[in-house]
Amino acid sequence: QSVLTQPPSVSATPGQKVTISCSGSSSNIGDNYVSWYQQLPGTAPKVLIYDNDNRPSGIPDRFSGSKSGTSATLGITGLQTGDEADYYCGTWDRSLSAYVFGTGTKVTVL
Amino acid sequence: QVQLVESGGGVVQPGRSLRLSCAASGFIFSSYAMHWVRQAPGKGLEWVTLISYDGTNKYYADSVKGRFTISRDNSKKTLYLQMDSLRAEDTGVYYCARGVGGTLIDYWGQGTLVTVSS
Numbered sequence: 001q002s003v004l005t006q007p008p009s010v011s012a013t014p015g016q017k018v019t020i021s022c023s024g025s026s027s028n029i030g031d032n033y034v035s036w037y038q039q040l041p042g043t044a045p046k047v048l049i050y051d052n053d054n055r056p057s058g059i060p061d062r063f064s065g066s067k068s069g070t071s072a073t074l075g076i077t078g079l080q081t082g083d084e085a086d087y088y089c090g091t092w093d094r095s096l097s098a099y100v101f102g103t104g105t106k107v108t109v110l
Numbered sequence: 111q112v113q114l115v116e117s118g119g120g121v122v123q124p125g126r127s128l129r130l131s132c133a134a135s136g137f138i139f140s141s142y143a144m145h146w147v148r149q150a151p152g153k154g155l156e157w158v159t160l161i162s163y164d165g166t167n168k169y170y171a172d173s174v175k176g177r178f179t180i181s182r183d184n185s186k187k188t189l190y191l192q193m194d195s196l197r198a199e200d201t202g203v204y205y206c207a208r209g210v211g212g213t214l215i216d217y218w219g220q221g222t223l224v225t226v227s228s
Contacts, residue, residue, distance in 0.1 A: 002154070032212070032213050033211070033213040033214070034213070035213055035214045035215065037155070037215070039155075044205055044218040044219065044220055044221055045147075045155065045205070045215075045218055046218070047214065047215065047216050050210075050213075050214045050216070051211075051213070051214070056216070086154075088154065088155050090155075090157075090213075090215065091213050092212045092213050097169050098157060098169060098170075098171055098172075099145065099157040099160060099169075099215070100157065101147075101154065101155040101156065101157060102154075103154055104154040104155070
């Protein structure tokens with residue numbers, strides 16, 4: 001079972017905003033940077049956000065990240081049908097000496 | 111451009127072994143830590159193991175500790191995963207991925223499917 005907890009699903013209509021939470025502890029999110037990954041159906045994951053709030057080149061600014069204490073949040077504005085995917089947070093856990101992923105959140109565009 | 115290409119997946123009986131390989135190109139392989147991440151059918155991502163850039167340090171998920179071994183050959187730019195005593199719950203797609211700074215996995219391969227079944 002994952003040590004990072006995310007809501008199983010979120011949904012909204014095109015153009016709206018959604019936020020996805022990622023709750024951890026002092027040994028993971030509270031102690032390290034957080035990354036966010038997008039996995040489109042049938043494809044490998046791709047990084048959306050790194051170091052809590054940075055976007056790799058090519059990732060639109062509709063995607064944003066933040067962190068506070070032992071929780072992190074991914075925001076998606078101007079929702080598009082192409083954003084329908086599974087989203088995962090991830091970071092290193094110093095107590096487990098392991099990389100940990102969130103439970104995953106499915107985004108549905110209504 | 112960075113490319114990671116996994117191979118070696120297939121169908122294997124419980125208790126048997128399998129070795130996965132990941133061929134890297136487009137970056138200085140010997141400068142980066144590397145991960146294996148797996149995904150069971152219809153399930154989320156599960157981190158499996160990490161090896162440091164020089165192979166000195168290795169970390170494993172509890173679920174595979176003592177059964178799986180990660181290794182690398184920097185001269186061949188290749189990452190390996192030796193999987194022994196395989197179980198049905200090891201079934202899934204196995205991704206090879208590049209690590210940066212301990213908290214970021216920035217490039218992923220396309221994955222190779224491992225099915226453990228009698």
